[in-house]
Amino acid sequence: xxxxxxxxxxxxxxxxxxxxxxxxxxxxxxxxxxxxxxxxxxxxxxxxxxxxxxxxxxxxxxxxxxxxxxxxxxxxxxxxxxxxxxxxxxxxxxxxxxxxxxxxxxxxxxxxxxxxxxxxxxxxxxxxxxxxxxxxxxxxxxxxxxxxxxxxxxxxxxxxxxxxxxxxxxxxxxxxxxxxxxxxxxxxxxxxxxxxxxxxxxxxxxxxxxxxxxxxxxxxxxxxxxxxxxxxxxxxxxxxxxxxxxxxxxxxxxxxxxxxxxxxxxxxxxxxxxxxxxxxxxxxxxxxxxxxxxxxxxxxxxxxxxxxxx
Numbered sequence: 001x002x003x004x005x006x007x008x009x010x011x012x013x014x015x016x017x018x019x020x021x022x023x024x025x026x027x028x029x030x031x032x033x034x035x036x037x038x039x040x041x042x043x044x045x046x047x048x049x050x051x052x053x054x055x056x057x058x059x060x061x062x063x064x065x066x067x068x069x070x071x072x073x074x075x076x077x078x079x080x081x082x083x084x085x086x087x088x089x090x091x092x093x094x095x096x097x098x099x100x101x102x103x104x105x106x107x108x109x110x111x112x113x114x115x116x117x118x119x120x121x122x123x124x125x126x127x128x129x130x131x132x133x134x135x136x137x138x139x140x141x142x143x144x145x146x147x148x149x150x151x152x153x154x155x156x157x158x159x160x161x162x163x164x165x166x167x168x169x170x171x172x173x174x175x176x177x178x179x180x181x182x183x184x185x186x187x188x189x190x191x192x193x194x195x196x197x198x199x200x201x202x203x204x205x206x207x208x209x210x211x212x213x214x215x216x217x218x219x220x221x222x223x224x225x226x227x228x229x230x231x232x233x234x235x236x237x238x239x240x241x242x243x244x245x246x247x248x249x250x251x252x253x254x255x256x257x258x259x260x261x262x263x264x265x266x267x268x269x270x271x272x273x274x275x276x277x278x279x280x281x282x283x284x285x286x287x288x289x290x291x292x293x294x295x296x297x298x299x300x301x302x303x304x305x306x307x308x309x310x
Contacts, residue, residue, distance in 0.1 A: 029052075123303050157178070159176070212266070251268070
């Protein structure tokens with residue numbers, strides 16, 4: 001039966017109550033523990049439940065507690081094991097488990113967002129947009145003994161995140177324990193998730209021949225900023241395609257060839273900027289395999305700007 005405090009929150013701030021209820025339902029401890037038992041490969045549940053570890057880390061990530069140790073002390077009676085056991089459990093959580101947790105949460109929340117009418121209009125009708133971005137987990141000030149004499153920060157890891165612009169949710173993540181690894185080294189794993197009808201949007205770090213060709217081979221589409229090292233040649237003249245509020249737009253057909261000698265034709269959209277970017281660039285060049293009838297050069301340039309809104 002609802003308490004007076006709950007009723008007061010429900011009447012004065014119903015949205016926050018609904019949001020909390022949805023999150024608590026999605027991340028219910030029993031569901032999390034069942035999911036973990038199905039998903040984990042090497043790790044298993046003994047005395048310490050995965051849901052307890054999840055709650056401890058959630059308190060730290062959300063700023064409710066300043067450290068894992070503080071979060072552990074706050075729920076020590078519920079956890080039922082030593083703090084050393086908690087740290088051992090955390091140290092052994094597989095990157096695969098972290099990735100699957102994001103996919104699980106997205107799968108649970110997507111129907112809720114759709115049912116509540118919370119989806120945005122598609123960036124391009126007929127396509128499922130995926131904005132790809134990298135995230136280098138920041139160096140930590142909490143040093144293990146072996147690193148205390150080193151001036152630079154230790155990089156705990158790196159991730160690539162796929163963001164669904166319609167659902168406004170991260171729907172996939174690709175984790176790498178090597179914080180010094182290049183984002184490009186993870187693109188083969190991203191390619192394995194590309195489906196027909198996808199529209200992948202990304203910065204120039206993701207502009208590699210193999211990634212562009214891979215998306216094209218899977219009948220997906222891409223809007224990716226051109227990297228300066230990408231080999232290409234023009235197969236037609238550049239033509240003016242109008243203006244946006246950031247500059248003039250030009251389009252040119254190009255050909256890109258891979259190491260085996262196979263070639264594919266793409267569209268190269270160049271935006272001559274009114275003002276320089278923070279990196280000093282006076283123009284931005286975007287590559288796409290969208291057909292002329294699927295999107296105009298101006299539309300493509302506008303969609304690319306959306307990636308900055310993650």
